[in-house]
Amino acid sequence: MRGIIVVVIAATVACGGSSGSTDASGGSDTTKHDGGNGSGSGSGSGSGSSSDPFAMARMKCIAKINALRATESKTAYTEWTSAETCVDGEVTSDEMTNMPHHAWQTNNDSCKGNGQNECEGQGANGVEACLQSMWDEKNQPDCSGCAACANAYNPSCPNCDFFGTQHGQVCGHYVNLSANYFSKVACGFSSLGGWDAMNFQ
Numbered sequence: 001m002r003g004i005i006v007v008v009i010a011a012t013v014a015c016g017g018s019s020g021s022t023d024a025s026g027g028s029d030t031t032k033h034d035g036g037n038g039s040g041s042g043s044g045s046g047s048g049s050s051s052d053p054f055a056m057a058r059m060k061c062i063a064k065i066n067a068l069r070a071t072e073s074k075t076a077y078t079e080w081t082s083a084e085t086c087v088d089g090e091v092t093s094d095e096m097t098n099m100p101h102h103a104w105q106t107n108n109d110s111c112k113g114n115g116q117n118e119c120e121g122q123g124a125n126g127v128e129a130c131l132q133s134m135w136d137e138k139n140q141p142d143c144s145g146c147a148a149c150a151n152a153y154n155p156s157c158p159n160c161d162f163f164g165t166q167h168g169q170v171c172g173h174y175v176n177l178s179a180n181y182f183s184k185v186a187c188g189f190s191s192l193g194g195w196d197a198m199n200f201q
Contacts, residue, residue: 052084054084054088054124054187054188054189057124057125057127057187057189057196058079058084058187058189060127060128061127061128061131061187061196061198062077062079062185062187064127064128064131064132065077065131065177065185065198068131068132068135068177068178069177069178072147072178074178074180075180075183077182077183077184077185077200078183078184078185079184079185079186080113080184080185080186080199080201081186082186083111083113083186083199083201084186084187084188085188086111086186086188087111087186087187087188087197087198087199088188088189088190088191089103089188090103090104090111090116090188090197090199091103091118091188091189091190091195091196091197092190092191092192092195094118094190094195094197095120095190095192095194095195096192100118100120101116101118104116104197104199111186111199112199113186113199113200113201114153114182114200114201115153115176115179115182115199115200116176116197116198116199116200117134117172117173117176117177117197117198117200118195118196118197118198119131119195119196119197120194120195121194121195122194122195122196123189123193123194123195123196124189124193124196126196127187127189127196130196131177131198133173134173134174134176134177135173135174135177135178136174137169137170137171137172137173137174138171138174138178140169140171141167141169142159142160142161142164142166142167142169142171143159143160143161143169143171143174144159144160145157145158145159145160146159146160146171146174146175146178147178148160149175150175150178150179150180150181151180151181152181153175153179153181160175162175176198176200179200182200182201183201184200184201185198185199185200185201186198186199186201
């Protein structure tokens, strides 16, 4: 695994490439990182644009997320098209600086939303595998209570180590993907080709 990221709500996962360890705090490790809460709305052309080079990847991203949610009878997230171009900019900036969630956390955008997952090193072609890795976090021992916390964000939810601060097992990616308190998601892709991000609202 090379890199996944979550922010609530932000987290990072690294899939593919070299192996790494977990650090949900956004520290020196590159496998998984989590960030914090925020709010905002985005603008941009979104995947509905015929000139969008990531239109197919966005469709696959949304479809994969909703297929995973369907396994738990969760309502599908709608595509947050107005934020997609903005999320592209965030994840491009993060890849450029090698700082997961930096644009999201420092308010250098207008598409923040209330949570973010980020994949390092996946590229558009690897987004589905990265999302699967994020979802599979629920199978870790320290994530056994996450399903009970789906109705309200709580970083201290019993048996759900959102940021991986207790034993290094990040649960936040799964929490963001399975939450009942989000209703839409924007999938963004770095123009540098290596990182992906999902902002939730």
